[in-house]
Amino acid sequence: xxxxxxxxxxxxxxxxxxxxxxxxxxxxxxxxxxxxxxxxxxxxxxxxxxxxxxxxxxxxxxxxxxxxxxxxxxxxxxxxxxxxxxxxxxxxxxxxxxxxxxxxxxxxxxxxxxxxxxxxxxxxxxxxxxxxxxxxxxxxxxxxxxxxxxxxxxxxxxxxxxxxxxxxxxxxxxxxxxxxxxxxxxxxxxxxxxxxxxxxxxxxxxxxxxxxxxxxxxxxxxxxxxxxxxxxxxxxxxxxxxxxxxxxxxxxxxxxxxxxxxxxxxxxxxxxxxxxxxxxxxxxxxxxxxxxxxxxxxxxxxxxxxxxxxxxxxxxxxxxxxxxxxxxxxxxxxxxxxxxxxxxxxxxxxxxxxxxxxxxxxxxxxxxxxxxxxxxxxxxxxxxxxxxxxxxxxxxxxxxxxxxxxxxxxxxxxxxxxxxxxxxxxxxxxxxxxxxxxxxxxxxxxxxxxxxxxxxxxxxxxxxxxxxxxxxxxxxx
Ligand SMILES: [Zn+2]
Numbered sequence: 001x002x003x004x005x006x007x008x009x010x011x012x013x014x015x016x017x018x019x020x021x022x023x024x025x026x027x028x029x030x031x032x033x034x035x036x037x038x039x040x041x042x043x044x045x046x047x048x049x050x051x052x053x054x055x056x057x058x059x060x061x062x063x064x065x066x067x068x069x070x071x072x073x074x075x076x077x078x079x080x081x082x083x084x085x086x087x088x089x090x091x092x093x094x095x096x097x098x099x100x101x102x103x104x105x106x107x108x109x110x111x112x113x114x115x116x117x118x119x120x121x122x123x124x125x126x127x128x129x130x131x132x133x134x135x136x137x138x139x140x141x142x143x144x145x146x147x148x149x150x151x152x153x154x155x156x157x158x159x160x161x162x163x164x165x166x167x168x169x170x171x172x173x174x175x176x177x178x179x180x181x182x183x184x185x186x187x188x189x190x191x192x193x194x195x196x197x198x199x200x201x202x203x204x205x206x207x208x209x210x211x212x213x214x215x216x217x218x219x220x221x222x223x224x225x226x227x228x229x230x231x232x233x234x235x236x237x238x239x240x241x242x243x244x245x246x247x248x249x250x251x252x253x254x255x256x257x258x259x260x261x262x263x264x265x266x267x268x269x270x271x272x273x274x275x276x277x278x279x280x281x282x283x284x285x286x287x288x289x290x291x292x293x294x295x296x297x298x299x300x301x302x303x304x305x306x307x308x309x310x311x312x313x314x315x316x317x318x319x320x321x322x323x324x325x326x327x328x329x330x331x332x333x334x335x336x337x338x339x340x341x342x343x344x345x346x347x348x349x350x351x352x353x354x355x356x357x358x359x360x361x362x363x364x365x366x367x368x369x370x371x372x373x374x375x376x377x378x379x380x381x382x383x384x385x386x387x388x389x390x391x392x393x394x395x396x397x398x399x400x401x402x403x404x405x406x407x408x409x410x411x412x413x414x415x416x417x418x419x420x421x422x423x424x425x426x427x428x429x430x431x432x433x434x435x436x437x438x439x440x441x442x443x444x445x446x447x448x449x450x451x452x453x454x455x456x457x458x459x460x461x462x463x464x465x466x467x468x469x470x471x472x473x474x475x476x477x
Contacts, residue, residue: 138162141275141453144240144248147222151238151250151275153177158184164219168252169235170196170320182207188219190226192234195349196320214263227263229254231433232321233350239265249449250275255290256435256443271449278454279434281467286438287430288413294328296413297398297429301329304396304425312385312392316373316399320346321433323355325400326370336360339370363388373399381424394423400431444474 135157142153148163155177159165167189168174178187180202186209187197194210197203211217213236216225221243229235231253237260238250249271254260261267280287287293304311315326330337337358339347348356360366371384376399385395418427435443444452452471457463 141455146242146244147240148220149240152252164188166238167193168238168250169193169229169232171232171253174252178203190234190236192350196234196346199345199349225265227265230257230260231255233323246272248273251277253277253434255433256439261446266447271447273451273453274447274449275453275455277434277456278467279456280436281440281454281457281470283437285436287432287436290324290431292413293429293431294324297325298328298332300427301333301396308394310391310393311367312388312395313368314381314395314397315370316376316397317370318373322400322431325398325431326368327355329368330358335368336366337368337370338363338366343370364391376426378421378424395425397426399426399428441474444471448475
């Protein structure tokens with residue numbers, strides 16, 4: 001593709017649609033890799049073999065040895081009553097624990113319903129791969145034992161025994177499989193994620209059950225609380241307390257922090273099983289804090305503008321996530337943020353006044369533009385600059401992702417060397433919305449769960465063994 005923009009205006013174009021398809025396909029592939037050989041139930045053994053499982057069984061055997069009863073993984077679990085008959089009870093946990101809820105954990109007010117758009121895939125990518133024509137069995141780590149609950153498991157069709165489908169956040173590798181015609185059961189998620197399901201996927205609202213953060217609900221006899229995940233907008237950790245007293249925490253995708261440790265539900269209660277986002281569970285990922293990366297980005301932007309005042313600043317972003325990067329630049333420079341119509345609709349649905357009031361509708365009105373992260377390539381940016389040649393002489397672009405982190409960098413952000421070609425400069429900055437290795441370690445050492453189930457990078461037995469050895473180390477003492 002040659003260009004992503006029309007001259008000077010919105011570029012709600014076919015090209016951008018294609019960019020997102022590309023991203024979603026990539027995420028879909030990652031998810032499939034993650035799931036390889038991580039299934040342990042006999043009924044899905046055939047799937048394991050087809051996916052090239054090592055077949056050593058050591059990983060599953062380890063879980064069985066560890067003492068928690070996994071018998072609920074049997075396929076014939078009873079179907080529980082659907083959600084409309086559920087018993088919902090609410091309580092503010094911060095109040096219960098006599099603490100003030102930190103303002104940073106406040107959830108945004110609900111926004112008015114918005115029209116569906118073509119910004120998202122409508123399940124397109126899910127149906128594009130032949131693999132998706134035949135739903136796979138739901139892997140065990142997406143089921144909550146002794147409940148009718150599944151987590152981020154929408155691509156398996158109706159799951160036997162599943163009567164409540166939880167969605168941790170609105171990233172494709174988690175909601176993949178959800179389409180307009182979804183009718184397999186109630187979906188529980190945060191109010192923000194619920195709005196995105198309506199806006200992007202036109203889901204039937206009868207199936208969507210928004211749950212406020214930090215509020216305890218009783219669903220099918222299980223106490224359920226959603227906690228801020230410090231990932232993308234609307235992302236939540238899922239905390240389940242069963243009538244037996246057993247407690248499960250599913251992190252979805254998250255970035256662990258000290259503030260999270262202070263949450264009364266985590267600070268005062270034992271977690272028996274932790275389903276952990278292990279995206280960066282490798283000691284080489286000791287990337288800097290988000291705050292440090294943000295101030296670095298602002299520093300670089302200011303100094304670039306000093307050298308070349310006619311610089312167009314571009315931030316790459318997924319459909320949701322990385323908002324803080326362009327918000328930080330916007331605040332530091334006192335400039336508005338340009339995003340195309342589709343992205344603006346999504347961003348406005350967050351109900352964040354800081355963001356909504358700083359968005360502008362015309363590219364010509366600001367030097368700060370947000371583009372799909374996949375478009376941060378020389379050729380694309382060169383074409384983009386051509387569309388704004390009367391205003392700008394150079395492009396400074398930021399690609400914010402933990403994958404850009406390299407071991408040699410440590411926390412020395414000033415060692416980052418941008419890629420420059422002509423008047424296009426691209427900085428890869430290690431701004432991550434997943435936990436670094438050290439943050440994972442601190443979180444696990446704090447939580448001390450009985451058992452940890454990694455949910456990412458589990459396709460390779462060596463990876464799993466390595467992660468298990470880290471977990472054993474962290475849980476000592
Ligand atoms: Zn995510």
